Amino acid sequence: MAERSTVRTVTYDLLRTLGLTTVFGNPGSTEEPFLRDFPADFRYVLALQEASAITMADAFAQVTGRPALVNLHSSAGTGNAMGNLVAAYHAHTPLIVTAGQQHRELLIGEPYLANREATVLPRPWVKWSYEPARAEDVPEAFMRAWALALQPPAGPVYLSVPMDDWQRPLPAFTRVRTVSHRMAPDPERLRAFAERVSAARRPALVFGPEVDRSDGWDPAVALAEKLRAAVYGAPLAERAAFPEDHPLYAGPLGLSVKAVGDRLSGHDLAVVIGAEVFRYYPYVPGDYLPAGTALLQITGDPRAAAAARVGDSLLGDPRLAIEGLLDLVEDGSARTAPDPMPRPRVVPAAPTLPLPPPAVYAALSRVRPPDAVIVNESTSTMAEQLEWLPTTRPGSFFATASGGIGWAVPAAVGVALADREGGVQRPVVGLIGDGSFQYSVQALYTAARHRLPIVYVVMRNHEYAILKSFARLEDTPGVPGLDLPDLDIASLARGFGCRAVDVRTTEELEREFTAALRADTTTVIVVPTEPRPAAL
Structure with missing residues (x-):
């Protein structure tokens, strides 16, 4: 019936x-x-x-x-x-x-x-x-x-x-509709933006997460190369929008008003595409823009355009806007090419125990498959992650967009489930701090139940290192609750059904990471790391 x-x-x-x-x-x-x-x-x-x-x-x-x-x-x-x-x-x-x-x-x-x-x-x-x-x-x-x-x-x-x-009884619903999910920029205003970009002597491009969401990597690279312009990563971005090993990539823009202003010094025009202007944290006063620098913003978010403290804005889908600019701007081959981002990559010859974060990331750089996707919530080691594990492919870096922790452990599950549904086979690597890991540790149960190919690398520094860094910056000594002794993370992970190991050396880390890539379930690798101040 x-x-x-x-x-x-x-x-x-x-x-x-x-x-x-x-x-x-x-x-x-x-x-x-x-x-x-x-x-x-x-x-x-x-x-x-x-x-x-x-x-x-x-x-x-x-x-x-x-x-x-x-x-x-x-x-x-x-x-x-x-x-x-x-x-x-x-x-x-x-x-x-x-x-x-x-x-x-x-x-x-x-x-x-x-x-x-x-x-x-x-x-x-x-x-x-x-x-x-x-x-x-x-x-x-x-x-x-x-x-x-x-x-x-x-x-x-x-x-x-x-x-x-x-x-409740109800006949069939027949009013199914379709809707557009892209908004083209105003052609006249886009042309005016292109003229200002072409006239700039030393423009800077700032690409944000909307570029990745709109599948805009390829036109973004083409635009940067045509303009011969330095490319910066937007502050506190939850997705990468440009290959971070590209010669034109100049690194992240910075987090504070002062840091952003200092980084843009020497550029007469900053073109921010697919990002807010800007996500600032912490508060370090400075000039919103250095003297002599103008700013153009292109975003699909009217609230972000209205909230910008400086610059002129244009609403539109970032990919469509970049493709339009690519056709309209003049060739910038006469400009002097910017210096690439320095990558010192200094690792102790014989790493001490616990391991310094650069030693951990150097080891991971040797064994990470090129197609791996990274889900990051090791907030105190973001600089080391960028230095050693740059994002080089679209749709392969994810982080929280809000600043609250407890996002990355379940987010890795969502990424792996989506890959499986789409027939995509690539490792998912969660880089998580020991404090962040506890907020949503129960997500490991879902990962294990679905036998998802996730490798979580938990950096165990026994503290909320990012909060200690902010305490130093903000001159707030004596903040309680910033130490995290006696967490047995591997045992917790096993209790939720994951494969879990504790490692102490870079050799053990590389061996266990390689084994995790071949495992048919989720693996949690716990690495004791040396507490260090974050780069703020």
């Missing part, structure tokens, strides 16, 4: 049409009416905590380039997920985040497990937050959520659905 047509069956048919057949979540009682008799052609990815669920979906959507679906439990699950929802918002990740709501008949009395003011809770970290006024509106709410999540600037949306809505 065929199942009667209900809100639930109609919504599942719509989700199939939209390609939303993977659901990330941690089930709760208010979600069970949606999840009951879970269809065989759907996949449920179980995370043991909602913060991990939303980050797995975040990374999955970033790799696939399509919206991903997350199912949370009422207000409690939404609350658990909020920290990593902030990261998805800043990364412009198209997510449809759903949460179960109590039975409509009970809501007037604010019952147990009700999502009080459900549409307010996830703001301001979603583009749209909605609870359908009628059960019959649920499928159309999903249709609008999908369109909003995907349209530029992409980002997460939130739907709260009362648990009794799913069984």
